[in-house]
Amino acid sequence: MSLLVAEGISVSFGGVKAVQDVSFSINEGEVFSIVGPNGAGKTTIFNLISRIYNTTGGRLFFDGVDITRVPAHSIAHLGIARTFQNTELFDRETVLKNLLIGAHIHRTSNVLSDLFFLPGVRRQELAFRKAAEDVIDLLDLRSYRDQVIANLPYGVRKMVEIARALCLKPRLLLLDEPSSGLNPEETEDLSFWLEDIVEDLGITVAMVEHDMKLVGQASDRVLAMADGKVIALGTPAEVQTHPEVLRAYLGD
Amino acid sequence: MRYLKKTRYLQDINLFKHNGQRFWYGLLLLVMCLAPLGLDRFLLGELSLVYIYAIAGVGLMLLVGYSGQVSLGHAAFLAIGAYAHAYFLNLGWPFPLSLFTSMLLTGLIGGLVAIPVLRMSGIYLAVATLAFAVIVEQTLTHWESVTGGFRGMLVPKPEFFSADLNAYIPFYYLCGGVLILVMLAGLNLLRSPTGRAMVAVRDSETSAQSMGINLARTKSTAFAISAGFTGLAGGLFAHKIGYLAPDAFTLLTSIQLLLMVVVGGLGSMHGVIYGAIFIGLLPSGIAVFRDAVPPSIGQIPGLEPGVFGLILVLFLIYEPLGIYGRWQKIRLYFEEFPLYRRSTYKRQKTYLRTERLR
Ligand SMILES: Nc1ncnc2c1ncn2[C@@H]1O[C@H](COP(=O)(O)OP(=O)(O)OP(=O)(O)O)[C@@H](O)[C@H]1O
Ligand SMILES: [Mg+2]
Numbered sequence: 001m002s003l004l005v006a007e008g009i010s011v012s013f014g015g016v017k018a019v020q021d022v023s024f025s026i027n028e029g030e031v032f033s034i035v036g037p038n039g040a041g042k043t044t045i046f047n048l049i050s051r052i053y054n055t056t057g058g059r060l061f062f063d064g065v066d067i068t069r070v071p072a073h074s075i076a077h078l079g080i081a082r083t084f085q086n087t088e089l090f091d092r093e094t095v096l097k098n099l100l101i102g103a104h105i106h107r108t109s110n111v112l113s114d115l116f117f118l119p120g121v122r123r124q125e126l127a128f129r130k131a132a133e134d135v136i137d138l139l140d141l142r143s144y145r146d147q148v149i150a151n152l153p154y155g156v157r158k159m160v161e162i163a164r165a166l167c168l169k170p171r172l173l174l175l176d177e178p179s180s181g182l183n184p185e186e187t188e189d190l191s192f193w194l195e196d197i198v199e200d201l202g203i204t205v206a207m208v209e210h211d212m213k214l215v216g217q218a219s220d221r222v223l224a225m226a227d228g229k230v231i232a233l234g235t236p237a238e239v240q241t242h243p244e245v246l247r248a249y250l251g252d
Numbered sequence: 253m254r255y256l257k258k259t260r261y262l263q264d265i266n267l268f269k270h271n272g273q274r275f276w277y278g279l280l281l282l283v284m285c286l287a288p289l290g291l292d293r294f295l296l297g298e299l300s301l302v303y304i305y306a307i308a309g310v311g312l313m314l315l316v317g318y319s320g321q322v323s324l325g326h327a328a329f330l331a332i333g334a335y336a337h338a339y340f341l342n343l344g345w346p347f348p349l350s351l352f353t354s355m356l357l358t359g360l361i362g363g364l365v366a367i368p369v370l371r372m373s374g375i376y377l378a379v380a381t382l383a384f385a386v387i388v389e390q391t392l393t394h395w396e397s398v399t400g401g402f403r404g405m406l407v408p409k410p411e412f413f414s415a416d417l418n419a420y421i422p423f424y425y426l427c428g429g430v431l432i433l434v435m436l437a438g439l440n441l442l443r444s445p446t447g448r449a450m451v452a453v454r455d456s457e458t459s460a461q462s463m464g465i466n467l468a469r470t471k472s473t474a475f476a477i478s479a480g481f482t483g484l485a486g487g488l489f490a491h492k493i494g495y496l497a498p499d500a501f502t503l504l505t506s507i508q509l510l511l512m513v514v515v516g517g518l519g520s521m522h523g524v525i526y527g528a529i530f531i532g533l534l535p536s537g538i539a540v541f542r543d544a545v546p547p548s549i550g551q552i553p554g555l556e557p558g559v560f561g562l563i564l565v566l567f568l569i570y571e572p573l574g575i576y577g578r579w580q581k582i583r584l585y586f587e588e589f590p591l592y593r594r595s596t597y598k599r600q601k602t603y604l605r606t607e608r609l610r
Contacts, residue, residue, distance in 0.1 A: 075462065075464070084459065088459035089456070089459070090451060090452050090454075090455035092451075096264070101449070101463055104465055105464035109446075111477070116437070121444050129261045
């Protein structure tokens with residue numbers, strides 16, 4: 001079954017047609033990768049799905065619900081979490097605090113109960129903390145728990161961002177270049193974690209990725225883009241040998 | 253560095269992290285309670301004023317330090333709280349009801365003001381809040397039937413169960429008690445989802461939104477709570493000055509409040525206290541300075557605003573973490589002496605593979 005469906009979505013910035021009439025669907029339980037040269041419009045697709053930008057044409061459906069015009073903050077509540085290409089963490093807070101913010105959509109407390117820190121809020125905090133610790137264990141972030149983001153190396157920040165997204169307990173996880181800034185060993189760890197995320201947590205993953213080895217290993221299907229348009233869609237092997245794709249990467 | 257071995261999740265959730273903290277805060281509370289024994293009338297009055305500033309400071313800190321929204325108009329909320337409280341008292345309302353209602357009213361106005369204003373950020377937001385303060389100041393001067401206009405309005409003496417709270421010792425305890433409650437409420441917010449949403453909005457709006465945080469709601473909540481606490485401070489301030497006139501709530505007051513949170517250290521509740529002490533003592537300091545230097549310098553008319561502005565700018569440039577940040581560095585220096593590394597607090601720069609941003 002398709003979890004996310006994009007029907008001919010487009011957007012342009014000034015004169016730049018960043019995404020033109022792109023259609024695809026992501027199946028529940030798969031790893032779906034988007035590849036393409038710089039400026040192809042990959043990140044823009046994620047920004048359209050997470051409603052940071054408005055589509056100028058086409059429609060988006062998540063789990064059968066039309067999300068083309070829902071406000072950006074509702075996307076997380078529907079079950080879509082994401083990471084950012086250059087990381088967008090809450091830099092002045094600790095790793096733990098970042099993860100707790102990830103759990104925000106699960107809050108049942110309100111401003112008043114928070115002001116008085118009623119027993120319900122305390123129970124909720126303990127539950128959030130346990131959930132965050134599970135993610136910390138999963139991604140091996142124990143030693144960074146109490147460190148402030150601004151002091152962490154880039155590779156760790158990338159992992160913290162994935163951890164924060166997992167704290168939302170999403171159904172669909174959008175990862176924008178998860179391996180950029182990671183060294184080869186970290187990238188290998190990442191491919192194992194991806195497996196865990198998909199198989200153990202049952203989360204569907206869509207990722208933008210430049211590392212073709214990782215794409216080949218981890219993904220079920222690949223979408224290749226260039227200049228805002230789809231040029232190929234299929235299994236990793238099919239896409240990697242597709243003549244259009246080779247041309248887009250190597251140039252004429 | 254100090255290392256704290258944590259054994260339970262509750263240690264991060266509870267207000268006090270370990271027994272040492274419990275001891276020091278207990279001691280502080282004891283000193284607060286015993287202060288009237290050792291201080292004369294004047295000093296006790298000054299200390300009450302520091303508490304009042306700190307109450308407003310908690311409000312402003314939540315807005316500026318934790319939500320990242322600048323306000324150059326907080327004198328307006330102080331004024332609304334003060335005038336509302338005096339007005340209700342004049343109607344014959346009991347003291348606690350009047351104070352509480354003034355707080356709610358100011359909070360409500362703060363939340364409403366936020367709705368048009370929160371579309372702006374940075375300097376535009378500062379200017380918008382400034383404009384709001386001007387509007388309030390004008391209203392105070394011209395709405396004579398309620399505010400008494402230029403003539404001002406007398407603040408009835410606070411009474412509670414026939415105890416005269418205006419006497420300086422009860423008033424001191426009143427301000428101290430309210431400060432502790434407000435401080436607790438602020439700390440509670442910060443350790444629960446509401447406060448975390450504010451921090452998220454401060455650090456990255458895009459990211460906060462993708463975490464399901466409603467920006468508009470979070471900002472207007474921050475404004476409302478901030479205004480509410482400032483209004484509460486305003487109610488107490490009204491008793492402190494005894495007679496309300498519009499010129500008690502000018503731009504200078506707003507800057508003074510902002511100075512408090514910046515000097516104390518943005519993003520720290522301890523900083524509020526340091527900042528409040530600082531701005532509480534500053535006018536006396538300036539007065540001493542006026543007397544010490546030759547009259548040609550000492551009698552310059554704009555000396556106070558000038559000094560306030562200068563200190564604000566100096567802190568923003570040289571010590572953005574404020575007095576609290578400086579204190580932490582000094583403490584670390586002595587703890588690690590002689591091995592202190594100068595670069596401990598230097599921001600590390602990270603280089604990205606793709607520097608191209610959005
Ligand atoms: N907010 C924006 N304003 C103007 N132009 C934009 C904006 N966002 C993206 N673009 C443009 O849209 C095009 C696609 O950008 P996008 O970031 O989606 O590329 P990408 O495929 O993610 O590239 P990379 O691999 O370098 O991350 C680029 O030409 C970019 O300059
Ligand atoms: Mg990109």
